[in-house]
Amino acid sequence: MLYNFRMDNYELAETFDRIADLMEIKGEVVYKFLAYRRAAENLRSLAESAQAMREQNRLQEIPGVGKAIAEKITELLDTGKLEFLERLEQEVPPTLRDLLQVPDLGPKKAALFWKQAGITTLGELEAAAQGGQLRGLPGMGEKSETRILEGIQAVKRRSTRMLLSTARGVANRWLAWLREQPGVERAEAAGSLRRWKATIGDIDLVAACTRPAEVMAAFAAAPGILRVVGQGENKCSVELPDGIRMQLWLQPPERFGSLLQFVSGSKDHNVRLRELAQRKGLSLSERGFIEESTGREILCAREEEVYATLGLPYIVPELREDRGEIQAAQAGRLPRLIEIADITADLHSHSDWSDGANTILQMAEAARAQGRKALAITDHTGSLGIANGLTVERLRAQRKAIDEAQAVLGDSIRLLQGAEVEIHADGGMDYPDEVLAELDIVIASLHVSLRQPREVITPRLLGVMRNPHVDIIGHLSGRLLPNREGADLDMDIVLSAARETGVALEINANPTRLDLDEVYARRAGEMGILMSINTDAHDKTWFEQAEYGVSVARRAWLSPENIITAWSPEKLLGWLAERNERAKK
DNA sequence: GCCGTTTTCGGCCCGACTGTTTTCAGTCG
Numbered sequence A: 001m002l003y004n005f006r007m008d009n010y011e012l013a014e015t016f017d018r019i020a021d022l023m024e025i026k027g028e029v030v031y032k033f034l035a036y037r038r039a040a041e042n043l044r045s046l047a048e049s050a051q052a053m054r055e056q057n058r059l060q061e062i063p064g065v066g067k068a069i070a071e072k073i074t075e076l077l078d079t080g081k082l083e084f085l086e087r088l089e090q091e092v093p094p095t096l097r098d099l100l101q102v103p104d105l106g107p108k109k110a111a112l113f114w115k116q117a118g119i120t121t122l123g124e125l126e127a128a129a130q131g132g133q134l135r136g137l138p139g140m141g142e143k144s145e146t147r148i149l150e151g152i153q154a155v156k157r158r159s160t161r162m163l164l165s166t167a168r169g170v171a172n173r174w175l176a177w178l179r180e181q182p183g184v185e186r187a188e189a190a191g192s193l194r195r196w197k198a199t200i201g202d203i204d205l206v207a208a209c210t211r212p213a214e215v216m217a218a219f220a221a222a223p224g225i226l227r228v229v230g231q232g233e234n235k236c237s238v239e240l241p242d243g244i245r246m247q248l249w250l251q252p253p254e255r256f257g258s259l260l261q262f263v264s265g266s267k268d269h270n271v272r273l274r275e276l277a278q279r280k281g282l283s284l285s286e287r288g289f290i291e292e293s294t295g296r297e298i299l300c301a302r303e304e305e306v307y308a309t310l311g312l313p314y315i316v317p318e319l320r321e322d323r324g325e326i327q328a329a330q331a332g333r334l335p336r337l338i339e340i341a342d343i344t345a346d347l348h349s350h351s352d353w354s355d356g357a358n359t360i361l362q363m364a365e366a367a368r369a370q371g372r373k374a375l376a377i378t379d380h381t382g383s384l385g386i387a388n389g390l391t392v393e394r395l396r397a398q399r400k401a402i403d404e405a406q407a408v409l410g411d412s413i414r415l416l417q418g419a420e421v422e423i424h425a426d427g428g429m430d431y432p433d434e435v436l437a438e439l440d441i442v443i444a445s446l447h448v449s450l451r452q453p454r455e456v457i458t459p460r461l462l463g464v465m466r467n468p469h470v471d472i473i474g475h476l477s478g479r480l481l482p483n484r485e486g487a488d489l490d491m492d493i494v495l496s497a498a499r500e501t502g503v504a505l506e507i508n509a510n511p512t513r514l515d516l517d518e519v520y521a522r523r524a525g526e527m528g529i530l531m532s533i534n535t536d537a538h539d540k541t542w543f544e545q546a547e548y549g550v551s552v553a554r555r556a557w558l559s560p561e562n563i564i565t566a567w568s569p570e571k572l573l574g575w576l577a578e579r580n581e582r583a584k585k
Numbered sequence B: 001g002c003c004g005t006t007t008t009c010g011g012c013c014c015g016a017c018t019g020t021t022t023t024c025a026g027t028c029g
Helices: A009-026 A030-044 A050-055 A067-079 A083-091 A107-117 A122-130 A142-157 A164-179 A212-221 A253-264 A267-279 A303-309 A325-330 A360-369 A392-409 A454-465 A491-501 A518-526 A540-555 A569-584
Strands: A184-189 A203-209 A227-231 A235-239 A245-251 A282-285 A288-291 A374-380 A414-422 A441-445 A504-508 A531-534
Touching: A009 A030, A009 A067, A009 A083, A009 A107, A030 A067, A050 A067, A107 A122, A122 A142, A164 A184, A164 A203, A164 A245, A164 A540, A184 A253, A203 A212, A203 A253, A212 A227, A212 A235, A212 A245, A245 A253, A253 A282, A253 A288, A253 A303, A267 A282, A267 A325, A360 A374, A360 A392, A360 A540, A374 A392, A374 A441, A374 A569, A392 A414, A414 A569, A454 A491, A491 A518, A504 A518, A504 A540, A518 A531, A518 A540, A531 A540
Parallel strands: A203 A245, A374 A414, A414 A441, A504 A531
Antiparallel strands: A184 A203, A227 A235, A235 A245, A282 A288
């Protein structure tokens, strides 16, 4: 079997972003570096490996990749280097990219500091600003200098992107505050938060408001705001104490739909919409449409009207990533996306038999309260000592406990006994096949030796997928958001194996996992692979997190048919019974 | 550098806000 050891899509994308930044600082033609950035973005949302596409001579099928970029991808895959980039880095010091992290500091100023003051690093910039050496440069004054110093401090405060769940918590508190302000008729979170991206950079809030000046003043002065970065009539940008950036946008109610649409993004989605508007002789902004021939305004109080004016059906925020949703909308081919109300089952949960906080009965009652009709108790297995994993003896004793709980619950919710079986570093599993055969459902998960090289960890997982007793692979990559990367699996091979074996892949709903991610979940859906949205609940309150798993599935364009935990309990149990039957043969 | 139900060549999005400016460039989302 051939493993891809070469640069993956993500590394390729990083390389092209690097090129784009340096070209922009260098002062290249706008559309050149934009082309590199677009190619980078599309590589990130590409689930097939560029390596495989290259072998089939299909690189130019990637949107935004033409002859020139395809050649560069090929060179990078073949040699791991790019002469073009090396020459560029001779011309433009690569450390200048760090300057772009500073708010309000873009390529033009970076170039100015470099060319006129010899500054090439963030440290040199800070020293120069402290020494008052920037204010003499063209277009720079004392205020700019202060702003840059503040910006450098903000960069140091803000370590990483936030978890989606963290951002939602912060946003909801501020929305509650906003909705109490006089003149505010509606307030919503927008931006990547509303699109349910797995991690969030800044928080964007929008409000329909008849008294903007007062609301803006109150917002800027509200307790809990570290400093105001910028403030105008329609927009205010602040920093919270933990380095979080937050923007508030205001428009009168009759323009609220346009505002909400605009701030929800994504940027690329909006660019496509504005191109579409132009072709209809319209100019589109957060204030509404303007008919270019007459100057007449078209106001949209509701977001649906923005899309309707462009002749499109409504596109939900989760799809707005310029990944084909506008073309699909034009063709009337938007998918019937899965919703939280579709979720009938949870096939991954832990009780106090291993490292869960609650009893089997408490877990079942909590799952039932969230509308689940089936719940699998899947405690950890023996070797995961830290999680109080079950020995075979305790596993068998637990079956009795589950039966007792089932007797209490009646037919209000169906309990299944499963296990989250540990995959050893050598690919072996914690329970022998005859024990696995006793279980209603088997999840196999990687927890240890996640850093094995691709050519080791991929076959390690493959062996497990081919075990006929295994029904679901739990949190495939093992990533932990926002910082720990997942295992270096060869996903082309893993997805093919899932298709062959019929094993379902979990979409783990825990906000620190969201694993499968949306890119591979979408590809899996296209390949006909089944997925299972599970909360991995270790506490009865965690069942509420199913909506995060649903958000991944929605961003992956998935429908209820793709998701076994959205099937009727009868269909799900039938699927399990069929697999167990086949495993016996 | 990419791309085509306006184009294989000539296009490629829009407004708010800031700081430095006497009319605008840079940055951001």
